[in-house]
Structures are given as structure tokens and as C-alpha cells.
Amino acid sequence: MTTAPGTTTPAATAWDYAPAPERVPVTIADSYGHFIDGAFTPAGKTMPTLNPATEETLSDVTVGSEADVDRAVQAARKALPAWSALPGAERGKYLYRIARRIQERARELAVLETMDGGKPIKESRDVDVPIVAHHFFYHAGWADKLKYAFAGATPSPVGVCGQIIPWNFPLLMAAWKIAPALACGNTVVIKPAETTPLSLLRLAEIFEEVGLPKGVVNVITGDRDTGGALAQHPGLDKIAFTGSTAVGKKLAKVAAERNIPITLELGGKSPNIVFEDGAIDQAIEGVVRGIYFNQGHVCCAGSRLFVQESIHDEVVRRLTHRMKSLRVGDPLDKNTDVGAINSREQLDRIEAYLGTADSEGAQRHACSSTGTPGGKGYWCEPTFFTGVQEAHTLAREEVFGPVLAVMTFRTPEEALMRANNTPYGLSAGVWTDKGAKIFSVATKLKAGVVWCNTFNNFDPAAPFGGYRESGFGREGGVQGLRAYVKL
Amino acid sequence: MKLRVAGNSRVGCSRSVSARPKYSQPACHPSREPLKQRFPATRRCTAPRSAPDPPRFVAAYTDGMSERISVTKTHKLYINGAFPRSESGRSIDVQGPKGETFAHACLASRKDLREAVKGAGAAQPGWAGRTAYNRGQILYRIAEMLEGKRLEMVEAITLGDDKKKKNAEREVEASVDRLVRFAGWTDKYTQVLGNSNPVAGPFYTFTIPEPTGVVVCVAPDDRALPLLPLVSLIAPALCAGNAIVGVGSVTNPLPTSVLGEVMHTSDVPGGVVNLLTGSLDELVPWISEHRAIEAVHAGGLSEEHAMALRSGASENVKRVRTRDIDHEGWFDDETCASPWWIEPFVEMKTIWHPSGV
Numbered sequence: 001m002t003t004a005p006g007t008t009t010p011a012a013t014a015w016d017y018a019p020a021p022e023r024v025p026v027t028i029a030d031s032y033g034h035f036i037d038g039a040f041t042p043a044g045k046t047m048p049t050l051n052p053a054t055e056e057t058l059s060d061v062t063v064g065s066e067a068d069v070d071r072a073v074q075a076a077r078k079a080l081p082a083w084s085a086l087p088g089a090e091r092g093k094y095l096y097r098i099a100r101r102i103q104e105r106a107r108e109l110a111v112l113e114t115m116d117g118g119k120p121i122k123e124s125r126d127v128d129v130p131i132v133a134h135h136f137f138y139h140a141g142w143a144d145k146l147k148y149a150f151a152g153a154t155p156s157p158v159g160v161c162g163q164i165i166p167w168n169f170p171l172l173m174a175a176w177k178i179a180p181a182l183a184c185g186n187t188v189v190i191k192p193a194e195t196t197p198l199s200l201l202r203l204a205e206i207f208e209e210v211g212l213p214k215g216v217v218n219v220i221t222g223d224r225d226t227g228g229a230l231a232q233h234p235g236l237d238k239i240a241f242t243g244s245t246a247v248g249k250k251l252a253k254v255a256a257e258r259n260i261p262i263t264l265e266l267g268g269k270s271p272n273i274v275f276e277d278g279a280i281d282q283a284i285e286g287v288v289r290g291i292y293f294n295q296g297h298v299c300c301a302g303s304r305l306f307v308q309e310s311i312h313d314e315v316v317r318r319l320t321h322r323m324k325s326l327r328v329g330d331p332l333d334k335n336t337d338v339g340a341i342n343s344r345e346q347l348d349r350i351e352a353y354l355g356t357a358d359s360e361g362a363q364r365h366a367c368s369s370t371g372t373p374g375g376k377g378y379w380c381e382p383t384f385f386t387g388v389q390e391a392h393t394l395a396r397e398e399v400f401g402p403v404l405a406v407m408t409f410r411t412p413e414e415a416l417m418r419a420n421n422t423p424y425g426l427s428a429g430v431w432t433d434k435g436a437k438i439f440s441v442a443t444k445l446k447a448g449v450v451w452c453n454t455f456n457n458f459d460p461a462a463p464f465g466g467y468r469e470s471g472f473g474r475e476g477g478v479q480g481l482r483a484y485v486k487l
Numbered sequence: 488m489k490l491r492v493a494g495n496s497r498v499g500c501s502r503s504v505s506a507r508p509k510y511s512q513p514a515c516h517p518s519r520e521p522l523k524q525r526f527p528a529t530r531r532c533t534a535p536r537s538a539p540d541p542p543r544f545v546a547a548y549t550d551g552m553s554e555r556i557s558v559t560k561t562h563k564l565y566i567n568g569a570f571p572r573s574e575s576g577r578s579i580d581v582q583g584p585k586g587e588t589f590a591h592a593c594l595a596s597r598k599d600l601r602e603a604v605k606g607a608g609a610a611q612p613g614w615a616g617r618t619a620y621n622r623g624q625i626l627y628r629i630a631e632m633l634e635g636k637r638l639e640m641v642e643a644i645t646l647g648d649d650k651k652k653k654n655a656e657r658e659v660e661a662s663v664d665r666l667v668r669f670a671g672w673t674d675k676y677t678q679v680l681g682n683s684n685p686v687a688g689p690f691y692t693f694t695i696p697e698p699t700g701v702v703v704c705v706a707p708d709d710r711a712l713p714l715l716p717l718v719s720l721i722a723p724a725l726c727a728g729n730a731i732v733g734v735g736s737v738t739n740p741l742p743t744s745v746l747g748e749v750m751h752t753s754d755v756p757g758g759v760v761n762l763l764t765g766s767l768d769e770l771v772p773w774i775s776e777h778r779a780i781e782a783v784h785a786g787g788l789s790e791e792h793a794m795a796l797r798s799g800a801s802e803n804v805k806r807v808r809t810r811d812i813d814h815e816g817w818f819d820d821e822t823c824a825s826p827w828w829i830e831p832f833v834e835m836k837t838i839w840h841p842s843g844v
Contacts, residue, residue: 256797
């Protein structure tokens, strides 16, 4: 805004943000059935799916029964011979079509994702959906090149894959699961999370649009019981799961009993280590991106910040300053940095952790430029705790919210020992300008992804997955294909 | 009963260390025949000239009426670089072809397993920290030492039954060759299984395999093939920098015990390879639930054992790989010496760094 000379405008007014909601209209049906054998079924017994920013019901989706799951698995089984026998280049062309259609319908998907899940539109628009399209594009090219992917071995499809995905990146997790499975010649029955089914149902429309052969991908919506029925269905040749470690362990047991392969992408309590010789402002950006991205609903979130003792006060000062510019609020607003917590259940869980951290003696610092909006919706202001001890619950358990534990260390050895002192091992961050230190620390961290002087980058070509109790198997890259082939 | 001359591990050692040609001489191992011809006196030097029988490298009990009471060897466990008896004080009566007591070996207990896992956990970072070149030389050294102990190992496999000698020789040779294969993999598998990642952004990104940690290798309890499966299960995990707890056949534990001596004399750091002989009924539940065991490589398990292992393993998200291979299958290098036998025991680490000025 320009101001004529001589007039005065209060600074506060000059810097206020006007609301900037994303206005692309998205039609949502009143109710949805499953997507089985290439067609949508009529809605059966339903459950509501809410917009967590308004608590309004967006639609009613069908709760999948055992019979629904069975029909979906049978459809996938029926589709398998033809799909796996299709020349790789032809399978690839379907995936290219899907990628293109996702790009064409990107804004619609982003808005839907934000409405159903609560994540800021700038993230669903600029991160989630573009990477979803990229995933299909990347894996499309693998479909005819699999024989070059596994040195000296001949890959063949695993078969019918049962896939269960979480609510934090509904469409992205679907892409991570579906794209490599199809490229490798498998067929799929996939179940979205209870609170975020809409974007995957929209993706099913795209499968229909591009003429993907019937039964190659089947989508079953529902709750935990639906997921359980899918995992235990005897017609599956493989289970792939992203979600909590507790559920992952149960599914591992199911797979063990049936002796079928399983890949697990589970929780984390990832360390982000800032050395005194690091570029502090860049590190602060990385810390913020590491823990407040997607309201902290990120399995690889950098939820334990280890700061070298000499720079602790400075880091806390700059972190506070940076967080004071974070805007919490309407996820559809293009200026929003932190959207709505995904569900009441998750908000309760986060608040319980905040209370525990207080009672265990850590100091709470909540800051943003806006505070949380009042009224309807599930909100949590970005928060960090100082004075966190190694034994505190906050230093050990995954919160899955915008809550950071700040701790200090003196030597690289101490940083490594404490960073690795967790049963998890999903990701880690290292901030230093010393090249040799980066490589030394990065190779000693027990984590499947190590971000050096950066954090929370994702790419279909870069394998992602955990060490230890963060799961096994990788998603993305040539290594990610391994989960979907027999050698 | 005929006289059996007591042999012990020094027989094999002295032969390979003092009598072997120096490395500078060409064609050390072109084939096995020249080696035999080069050392025609090897056997005689340990056997009395009067004895018509070939010498026995694994001593068995002899009756007191013979010329000399044999010195029988106590076959022990190999834990953290030492050869303890089982803390339980139990032993296995190993029987020869006619059902006679041939030797005794230790029956490992849960606590022995725990000690072995502890030793492996402590030794693993150092082993993974060795250069790949160094690990390769040490694996090759294991092969060399096993070659040197061929005769003792053959006897340990046959338990004195000469009818089985030919098969046993083949098994030892295949085991030596298997080790040589994986000696060569140490500094190559990362290049075959890892790569740089062409990400869509200004980043330098690569994915490298790293060892999983402590791997328990459970060999089939197969009296007819007591060495090759154990070696084949251990070698791929070991070459990648994992520390090993091997559990060998209980119906014939002697080859496992002799393999421990091979490891001990092969520059393998203490604790990197631990070897137990014990009952799978007893050990499998503890293996499956032990939280410091990060992976399991098992062959020829019964359905019950395999199930127990996989389902207990979900507790700490262990990586479990079971092999269902027949006798001949273990001799197949295409299968057993492939980098895809290493891959289950490595973790892929993706490293990102911004690229720019």
C-alpha cells in the first residue's frame, strides 16, 4: 500500500493481513460409497467427515464392512493377472496419465485436502499435491525399467497389496503407496484414514477418468475395524502401512502369522542438532519447518531440538522472534502458516502432552503472531519447551503436534548419544558449516533420512523410511521399489 | 576301538601359519590339489608313524586299554572373543555313527544368548567403523583359516563316519568359497545397493546402505549339513558391518565350535562374531523377543519356530529373513552369494544437503 506524504498510517494497520481465502469452488457430494472394481458403490452405513477448522460435516462416507473389504480384495485379485502381464511401458502410460490429471486438477485437490484435513492451503497447494503428481510421474517411468533396478535379480510383482494410510498427508501417502505398487505390476486395496477420506476418493475419480483398468486400485473408506478387516483378509499378498508404531506392531504380528511381507512407516522422535558453528538463521528456519510444518503432524518432525550449550540463549531468542510471525488460523487462507489440528481426538492428545510437560517441570513457550482463533475448530498454538530433561515424556514420546522440546549438549559425542537414545530412527537434522563434521555426524545418526543444513525435504527420487522402531522398507527411489517386487 | 590321536586347534594353525608358503609366492590357492601336494607331510607330523589309521582331528574318547589315552577336546561356546562353557553348566552328548559318545559340546542357555548379544552390541560400532577394505581382508582371513582347518572341520562334520567324508569335504570347500565371495562384497555392495538421488531441487542427495546392528543367524539343525548354512547366513550380514550371534546345529554342534576357533584366529575383533550351540525350542522365544537384537537371518526353521520368531519380532520391529532352502540350494552361489542376501541386513540412509553458494 502506498501512503501519501504527510498522512500518517498506524504501523499496525499497515502490516495487518487482509483475509486471503482460496476461492476455487470444490463440489463435495453429500455421501460417498467405496471405489471397487472401477466403480463407486452406493453409500452404505456412513460416518461423517469433518472440516477440523469449522467442525462442520463435509460429507458422509461409508464405513467399510468385512464384506466390502472382501469384494475389494476379490476385485484386486481378479485384476491382477492382466495388470501384471501388461507390458511395463503400457502400465507406465496409465501412471503418466494419472500424473497429468492430478496436475490438471491440482487446485481442486489442494482445496479438498485442506478442507478435510486442516492443513494450510499453501502447503497442500505447494507441497502435497505437486509431490503427489511427481510421484506418479516418477514411478511411471520405472514400470518398463524394473529389470535394471535389481542387480542380477529378476523382479516379479508381489500380488494384491493391502495399504493403510494416515491422516496427516492423505493424498501424498496414497501416492507413495499406489504409484510404486502399480509400477511394479501389483494391484491395490487402499484404505484412507477415518478423518481424511475425501481426497483419495477424488483420486479414485481420476483413476476412473483416465481409464485405469477395473480393480487395479480399490478404495475402501472406514474406521479402525475396516482397517483391521483389510489387514487380516486372507487374500492379501502384502501389507503396507503408514501410521503409529503401536498399530504398526499389531499389523506386523498379523503379517507374521500369515507369513506375508509387510512394510511399515511408523512414528518418530527425530532429533535436530544445531552446532555452534552452524548458520543460526538458516537453522531457525529449518527448526520451524521441522516441527511446525503441517501442525507438527509429521512422522519425521524434528521434535527434539539439541542446541549446543554456547548458543542456547541466542537460538531461543531467535526462535521466539521467528515464531512470532507465524500465523495460525483458517487453513484456506493463503497467508496461514499453521492450520487446524486434524481432529478433536488428536487435539486432546496434544493437550495432554502439554500438561504432562508442564507438570514434569519444563518451561512452556507458546508464540505466534495471531494466537489461536476463537470459536469453532481445533487449534494449537506453536509451542516449544525449554528445560526439557532426557527422561521427560516430551523427550521420549511422539506428540504429533506443533510442540518442540529444546535441549542442550556440549560435545558432538553427547549430541549423537542423545540423538540416538530413542527406539525410533526416522529422520534427523544436522546444522553446521563444517563439512567433515556433517559427514561424521550424519553417518553416525541412526535415522533413515538425515537432513544436513536443511529439513523436511521430500522427493519421489529420494528414499524415505526408518531405522529401528520407525519401521522397515523405504518409499521412493529405486530402493522403494523393493517393497513391491519379489526377487 | 582303534586309537585316535588327539588333535586340537593348533594342528590346523601350525599348518597354515608356519608351513604355508609366504604370500609372495604365486598361486597360493589356484586349486586344492597343489596345496595337498605341497604339504605331503602334514598329516604324518601329527600321527604316530606306527598308526595305520588317518589321524583324527577331533578327538573322541578312547578306551583305557589302548596305547594312549586320547586328549579329548572340550567344545565350547564362543562369546565376546572368549570360549566359555555354558553358564548353565549343561552339555550335549554328541554321538558318533554307531551311537557312541563322540564328544561333548555346550548347551547354550538364555543367559549365554544374552551375553552374546551384549558382546555383539558393544563390538558392532567398531566393526562397522572399520574400512570396507579392512573388513574384506578379515573375511578373506576367515576363509584362509577355515581352509587351514579343513581336515579338522571335515572330521567335526562327519563325527568319525568316513562314509560321509566326501560330502563333508565338499561342504567345507563351499563354505570357504562362500566366505571369499562375501570378502569381495564388503567394498562393493554399497555401490550396488546405494546411489545418488536426482531430486527436483538444489540439493545433493544420496542413499547409502548401513549395517542394521546385531543380527542373530539361526542355522538349520541339520546333522548332515552343519556348517555351510551357518556360514552362508553369517557372511552376508557380517560383510556389511553387522555383529553376529550365530546359533549352530545342536544335533551336531562340533562344526559350530570349530568355526568359533576359526573366527578367533582370523583377526575378527572379539564380540563381532559369537557362536552358540543350543536348542532352538529353548532359544527361539528369547531371540524373537530380545530388544537388542535388530535382525534375524534364519534357515530351515520349523513352522512353529518361524512363526514364533516372526511374531515375537514385531515387538521391536526386528527385521526377520527366513530361508527355506534344500541341501543343494545352500551350495548355489547364484542365490546365496547375491547382494540381495546382504540387503535385508542394511538400512538405507538418505542424506540431503543443499547445494549452492
